[in-house]
Every structure is written in C-alpha cells, then in structure tokens.
Amino acid sequence: MLPSRFIANPFFIESSPEVVRFDLNRALSFHHSLPFYQPTPLVRLPNLARKLGLKNIFVKDESHRFGLNAFKAIGASYAIYRFLDEQHQARNGEPLASELLFSRKYADQSHPYTFTTATDGNHGRAVAWVARQLGQRAVIYVPENMKEIRKQAIEAEKAEVIMVAGHYDAAVAQMARDAEQNGWQIISDTAWPGYEQIPHWIMEGYQTIFYEADQALASKEKPDIVLIQAGVGGLAAAAAGYYVGRYPNTHPKLVCVEPLDADCLLESIASGKGEMAHAKGQQNSIMSGLNCGTPSSLAWPIVKSCFHSFLAIDDTWAARAMRTLFHAHRGDQPVVAGETGAAGLAGLLALCDDPALGTIRERLHLTDQSTIMVINTEGDTDPEHFQEIIRQR
Numbered sequence: 001m002l003p004s005r006f007i008a009n010p011f012f013i014e015s016s017p018e019v020v021r022f023d024l025n026r027a028l029s030f031h032h033s034l035p036f037y038q039p040t041p042l043v044r045l046p047n048l049a050r051k052l053g054l055k056n057i058f059v060k061d062e063s064h065r066f067g068l069n070a071f072k073a074i075g076a077s078y079a080i081y082r083f084l085d086e087q088h089q090a091r092n093g094e095p096l097a098s099e100l101l102f103s104r105k106y107a108d109q110s111h112p113y114t115f116t117t118a119t120d121g122n123h124g125r126a127v128a129w130v131a132r133q134l135g136q137r138a139v140i141y142v143p144e145n146m147k148e149i150r151k152q153a154i155e156a157e158k159a160e161v162i163m164v165a166g167h168y169d170a171a172v173a174q175m176a177r178d179a180e181q182n183g184w185q186i187i188s189d190t191a192w193p194g195y196e197q198i199p200h201w202i203m204e205g206y207q208t209i210f211y212e213a214d215q216a217l218a219s220k221e222k223p224d225i226v227l228i229q230a231g232v233g234g235l236a237a238a239a240a241g242y243y244v245g246r247y248p249n250t251h252p253k254l255v256c257v258e259p260l261d262a263d264c265l266l267e268s269i270a271s272g273k274g275e276m277a278h279a280k281g282q283q284n285s286i287m288s289g290l291n292c293g294t295p296s297s298l299a300w301p302i303v304k305s306c307f308h309s310f311l312a313i314d315d316t317w318a319a320r321a322m323r324t325l326f327h328a329h330r331g332d333q334p335v336v337a338g339e340t341g342a343a344g345l346a347g348l349l350a351l352c353d354d355p356a357l358g359t360i361r362e363r364l365h366l367t368d369q370s371t372i373m374v375i376n377t378e379g380d381t382d383p384e385h386f387q388e389i390i391r392q393r
Helices: 024-035 046-051 060-066 072-091 104-109 122-133 148-155 168-182 197-216 234-246 264-269 299-306 314-328 344-352 355-364 383-388
Strands: 005-008 040-044 057-060 112-118 137-143 161-164 225-228 253-260 309-313 369-376
Touching: 005 264, 005 355, 024 072, 024 197, 024 234, 040 046, 046 122, 046 234, 057 060, 057 148, 057 197, 060 072, 060 369, 072 197, 112 122, 112 168, 122 137, 122 148, 122 314, 137 148, 137 168, 148 161, 148 168, 197 234, 225 234, 225 314, 234 253, 234 299, 253 264, 253 344, 264 299, 264 309, 299 314, 309 314, 309 344, 314 344, 344 355, 344 369
Parallel strands: 057 369, 112 137, 137 161, 225 253, 225 369, 253 309
Antiparallel strands: 005 309, 040 057
16 A cells, blocks of 8 residues: 555635635525435444544435436536526527426427537536437547446447547547537536636536535534545535635635545645646546546636645555445445545545554544544446455455
8 A cells, every 4th residue: 555645735724715606506496496306315424433533424425416326417417507598598588497407398499519528437427418318419538548337337328438548638638629629518527728617617516515415414513524535626626615605714624635646636735836736646546536637727726725635545545445335334324435436535544544644633633523524426336346346355
C-alpha cells in the first residue's frame, strides 16, 4: 500500500464570500416534479462508528438514484432541462414546464438535438439516459482505459460511444472539437474557459443530494465532517456551495478524497499559489469515476476556498471500504458501493487507521464525539470486479 497524501488547505476561508451561490429552490422544484423522483436513503452505521472511535457515520446512498446505480443523473437531468427551457422560451416566449419534460407531448414537439459529453462512465450514462427519455441522440466519448462493461451500460441507453486514445482529458478535448464541428450540444460536468453555464447547472442539480441528507438528519445531528470524493471537482463544489451557502458560520469541515493516481485537486492546492495543476499519476485507479487529470475551471475556485483538507489515497483503501460497507459491521445495514462510490469512506478509514495520518486526525478533531457523512456515489457499476473485491477478506 502506498502512503496517503494529505494537505491542509492554506487557502481555506471559514465563511467564504467567493463561493458560488446556487439556486437550490429551482433545482428542488425541478427534481420534485419528476414522476420517478424519490430521495435516496441516508444510512446510519453506528457499529462501524464505534469501531473507528467515532460517534456516528452516515452514508448517503446514491446507488438508488433514478434506477441508474449512480448519482450523476440528478445533475445531468437538471442541466439538460435548463438548456431546453432556454431554447423553448426563445422559440415560444414561455418557460418549459418541468413536469412536461419527459412527457409524450413534449417529445412530439421538441427540436432535435445531439447531446454529447466525455465520461469515465457514470456521467456519460446519465446524459445518454436523459437523451433516450427525451427521444434525442447522444454521442458519448470515453477514454481507452475504461472497462468494457461501463461502455456497454452507456450503449444500452442507445447512445453512440466513441473511444479515444489516452485518458479522460483526451476524451474531453476530442469531444469538444467534434461537438463544435458537428453542431452538437455539450453536456459536460467539467468546465473550461468559455464553457461554464451547463457545468454550473449540473453542480446546481447536485444540491438536491445534500438537501435530502439535511432533511433526513433533521431530528438527528448535523455532520462535523463531510468527506467528498472528487474527479474534476463538480460534486465537491456542489457540497461547498450547499454547506457554506446554507451554513456560512457553522458548516461542517469538508475533506476532498482522490486517488493517489489521479489527485489533480491536491496537486492544485499544493502548487504554491493554488493554481490549477495536472495530476502526476497515470489516472488508472480502480476508482474509475475519479480518473481525471485536470480540475474543472468552474469548480476549482469554489473548492479552493471552501475545503478544509485534501486527501489522496491508495486503491487498497477503496477496496477495503467496499468490503466494510458490504459486509456491514455487527448488524449495520449493508451498502453496495462501487470503487468510486466507496471513496469517501475509504478516506475516512485511512484517516482513522493510517498511523502516518495521526497529526491530521488531530487537526480535523476526529474524536468519539465526531459525526461523519460520506456519499456513496455509485453502486456495483462493474459487477464482476465488485464481486472479486468483496470476496477478499
């Protein structure tokens, strides 16, 4: 096992005025209007918490989201709606009622689009799923190191999948070039200069996840620390926007968790001036949804201001977290978490059990009075590898 990397954020601002303000109410209104919307479970793991010397651990289980086994569609559906609403208003002079979006009436009168994005798996499937629901075309770009089963899941949504030589960043670049040449509409969850509105809407859509967790915790206690896995930083920025925006002076400490092999946010915070930097690893972690080499230009300033700490971990911790969640310590509720989904808990296990992180535990004030929340961002999206990992004891 390679040693973990941990950096306390020198740019952290306790109550950051620079955090982007998201329109939570509009995102909630959209999601609540969907016929298939239901809040995902918040699972309490009291026995694991006691074992780790903590008060409480909560897992927001996004593997139940929209039947897609991952969280991404809650952002993609909202962003596509916001795009279509703008187009509808420009043509018809009135807003598009969100409850009509997936109706036959809207499908019959809608303008044809080709939606496109690059993906490590789950976001591309989410965009393809929304496009299929709307009767629209999707073209999804994937890096060559993505597993075949993830490619097949996207193709099952009737999307065209184009494999690109290289890693995720190469897929993003090729997708952007082809979209411009062909007149396709990009629905990317990473941003770059000149392309920021749709990634903003995607992050705004993610706010619903944290609102649901808040609602479920209403009669319990709020988390002291929230560990968020990060690829380009979209979900992390959404967490920052929600907690710092809603609780500017009392928000939980936010800890970013990345693979050692794809730690572009940690490299950025370590760059001296906190400027965006590229990951130094090969971006070939088993946490495949986090195999991103460059931060989102929109997400990074938010994450830079609002996250307390940055942690990069070896894949071994992710595999251990998957087994910990599935085999359920002493009567806790089992949770099916894929490699990326388990990353938040993997970071917590490293913080609690890695002797090299002792001083960091003290800095975060991890004690028997601490309440922790993590997000299970995906279930067993690679079933064969999932079974291989959980059989190991």
